[in-house]
Amino acid sequence: MDKFFVYEMQTLLRAFIAVSAILIGLGVKDGGSEGETPAQFLERYERETLPRWNMVAEAAWQQKTNITDENTAAFGKASLELAKFSQKNEKQALVFLKNNSLQLTFDQRRQLTKIADIGTSAQTNKTKLKRLQTVISEMEQIYSKAEVCMNPSGDCLKLEPGLAELMRSSRDCQNLSDAWRGWRDQSGKKMKDLYQEYVQLSNEAVQILGHNDLGDYWKSLYDTSTFEEDVAVLFDQLLPLYQHLHSYVRRKLKEQYGPEIFPSTGHIPAHLLGNMWSQQWNNIADLVNPFKNKQLMDVTEEMKRQGYTTKKMFQTAEDFFYSLGLDNMTQIFWEKSMLERPEGREVVCHPSAWDMKKQDDFRIKMCTTINHEDLMTVHHEMGHIHYFMQYENQSFTYRSGANPAFHEAVGDTIALSVQTPSHLKSIGLLKVGDEQDKEKMAFMPFGYLIDQWRWSVFRGDTPPEQYNNEWWHLRCRLQGISPAVKRGADDFDPAATNHVVANFAYIQYFVSFVLQFQFYKAACVAAGYTGPLYKCDFYNNKAAGEKFKSMLQLGSSLPWPEAMERMTGQRHMDAGPLVEYFEPLLDFLRKENGDDYGWEEKCPENPPPCNARTIKLDTSLWTVSFRASGRLGLRIFD
Numbered sequence: 001m002d003k004f005f006v007y008e009m010q011t012l013l014r015a016f017i018a019v020s021a022i023l024i025g026l027g028v029k030d031g032g033s034e035g036e037t038p039a040q041f042l043e044r045y046e047r048e049t050l051p052r053w054n055m056v057a058e059a060a061w062q063q064k065t066n067i068t069d070e071n072t073a074a075f076g077k078a079s080l081e082l083a084k085f086s087q088k089n090e091k092q093a094l095v096f097l098k099n100n101s102l103q104l105t106f107d108q109r110r111q112l113t114k115i116a117d118i119g120t121s122a123q124t125n126k127t128k129l130k131r132l133q134t135v136i137s138e139m140e141q142i143y144s145k146a147e148v149c150m151n152p153s154g155d156c157l158k159l160e161p162g163l164a165e166l167m168r169s170s171r172d173c174q175n176l177s178d179a180w181r182g183w184r185d186q187s188g189k190k191m192k193d194l195y196q197e198y199v200q201l202s203n204e205a206v207q208i209l210g211h212n213d214l215g216d217y218w219k220s221l222y223d224t225s226t227f228e229e230d231v232a233v234l235f236d237q238l239l240p241l242y243q244h245l246h247s248y249v250r251r252k253l254k255e256q257y258g259p260e261i262f263p264s265t266g267h268i269p270a271h272l273l274g275n276m277w278s279q280q281w282n283n284i285a286d287l288v289n290p291f292k293n294k295q296l297m298d299v300t301e302e303m304k305r306q307g308y309t310t311k312k313m314f315q316t317a318e319d320f321f322y323s324l325g326l327d328n329m330t331q332i333f334w335e336k337s338m339l340e341r342p343e344g345r346e347v348v349c350h351p352s353a354w355d356m357k358k359q360d361d362f363r364i365k366m367c368t369t370i371n372h373e374d375l376m377t378v379h380h381e382m383g384h385i386h387y388f389m390q391y392e393n394q395s396f397t398y399r400s401g402a403n404p405a406f407h408e409a410v411g412d413t414i415a416l417s418v419q420t421p422s423h424l425k426s427i428g429l430l431k432v433g434d435e436q437d438k439e440k441m442a443f444m445p446f447g448y449l450i451d452q453w454r455w456s457v458f459r460g461d462t463p464p465e466q467y468n469n470e471w472w473h474l475r476c477r478l479q480g481i482s483p484a485v486k487r488g489a490d491d492f493d494p495a496a497t498n499h500v501v502a503n504f505a506y507i508q509y510f511v512s513f514v515l516q517f518q519f520y521k522a523a524c525v526a527a528g529y530t531g532p533l534y535k536c537d538f539y540n541n542k543a544a545g546e547k548f549k550s551m552l553q554l555g556s557s558l559p560w561p562e563a564m565e566r567m568t569g570q571r572h573m574d575a576g577p578l579v580e581y582f583e584p585l586l587d588f589l590r591k592e593n594g595d596d597y598g599w600e601e602k603c604p605e606n607p608p609p610c611n612a613r614t615i616k617l618d619t620s621l622w623t624v625s626f627r628a629s630g631r632l633g634l635r636i637f638d
């Protein structure tokens with residue numbers, strides 16, 4: 001449940017499991033099948049599960065790194081076979097759990113509960129089950145194969161690297177707007193019907209198990225009945241910081257593009273933030289840097305100058321983890337990972353980390369580009385691998401994160417240390433500079449709103465005809481972002497994002513962005529660091545490494561507050577360390593902004609076009625010429 005393919009597989013496979021049991025007609029007697037005790041059952045489960053999961057993982061890897069009909073069919077078939085096996089075990093686990101005369105230990109009960117937790121697999125109708133798999137696979141293929149043909153160059157670009165690079169580096173409003181619109185036309189817009197079907201099929205499946213809807217099932221992974229409220233509280237705590245960052249960036253962007261293309265509602269047009277989804281803003285650092293004479297905290301150019309390869313980026317990350325006393329990547333990792341987009345075949349490019357459930361077989365799949373952002377993503381992905389390696393000796397059911405957000409937070413915690421100016425200088429990627437990373441703050445509303453939208457869709461509060469309106473309602477209200485161009489009835493922008501298409505929850509990233517500062521602070525304290533939090537680099541510190549290990553080795557064998565306590569001494573999510581980290585930034589932004597911050601709740605009716613500026617200029621010229629001839633006053637071009 002903690003990383004990419006596991007999510008996909010578990011949701012999909014669970015969808016297969018229930019039906020298989022019906023088909024094979026299991027004859028399970030009360031008290032356990034064939035006289036097995038719970039302990040014997042768990043032991044056998046352990047022995048038999050790994051090779052089967054490994055087989056499906058291989059089929060999934062083949063499919064994601066070479067999307068063909070044949071590989072898609074092979075993956076489907078392998079999933080079905082695993083499903084049969086898993087269903088049998090799920091049934092048996094339930095029998096044990098329901099038998100009150102058995103004295104189950106805490107550990108046995110926990111393992112059996114996990115084995116019985118079948119999620120969307122509860123669907124008993126085989127046709128519907130297969131359809132769900134097909135629908136997700138079709139959406140993913142549309143997304144992976146989509147291309148936008150740009151005018152006037154005529155080049156047709158995929159998302160990675162072409163469109164992502166354009167959004168990163170172009171400073172031409174029209175070009176950015178065309179790419180933004182084009183991507184949505186070629187991806188999300190083509191999936192509205194499929195998505196509707198997906199919502200219906202997944203909900204129906206988890207309802208059989210007693211969940212209200214798929215969103216409820218996803219939330220259940222956090223083991224707390226107040227999860228939705230808990231994240232809302234965190235969001236409210238962070239909102240003022242985001243509002244100030246937003247306002248500051250808006251002002252800088254107005255200087256760059258002219259105020260005319262900004263709506264009067266205070267929103268920032270979504271195509272101007274250096275990222276296809278306006279989710280992270282690091283790529284416009286050059287436009288918003290307050291210190292013109294300082295080197296940017298972006299090591300892209302320096303990596304290029306030094307001839308970095310993608311392999312070198314991964315080795316750089318590997319070295320940091322190793323310095324903490326964690327393991328190096330395995331030989332199989334280097335042999336089998338896909339670290340660049342291959343030529344001549346379609347692949348799913350979105351980065352993911354893979355636990356193949358076989359000794360030493362851990363892999364990363366990523367279409368890496370040599371730039372700062374990807375260097376950080378490499379650390380993120382390698383964090384997943386280290387989690388896999390640390391809990392490898394746990395029993396199969398515990399080989400996952402304490403909760404999904406823990407898995408997302410590991411590599412990011414490391415990246416916080418890597419991102420410090422002192423560390424980047426020490427590895428020769430930065431010469432001068434003492435700036436603070438702001439990107440994490442930019443992400444918060446985006447990380448929060450994707451699943452606000454999905455929870456509402458799964459709950460049925462947002463019907464299909466409102467899908468896109470509600471999406472923009474959230475984007476405008478929570479993120480302060482408005483569409484680059486007016487949206488129409490056919491648009492379906494949520495499905496222009498990877499995780500919505502891939503049936504992969506998102507709230508774990510929001511939670512992870514809180515947790516990682518808790519982990520970061522704990523590592524810094526363990527390392528004996530006492531300065532301002534945002535400058536802490538715990539490179540080479542074995543005590544910090546030990547803290548990590550104590551948390552990671554647990555996997556999901558204990559409830560997540562226990563895991564958190566090992567690392568941080570705390571048992572709850574706490575935005576305190578995040579707020580502490582950003583305190584200097586907030587002070588700076590408050591002074592810069594004064595009272596000028598915030599935006600209206602509602603989206604602008606008509607987003608101003610890129611040529612609003614030209615029109616304005618033309619008017620001015622026209623007016624000036626009138627003025628020059630003494631016939632018209634100044635007011636016309638206020």
Ligand code: X8Z
Pocket residue numbers: 004351352377380509
């Ligand atoms: O999807 C990812 C990782 C893979 S688990 C690269 N992230 C989110 C995204 O790209 O949307 C990391 C941060 C947010």
Ligand code: ZN
Pocket residue numbers: 380381384407408
């Ligand atoms: Zn991740």
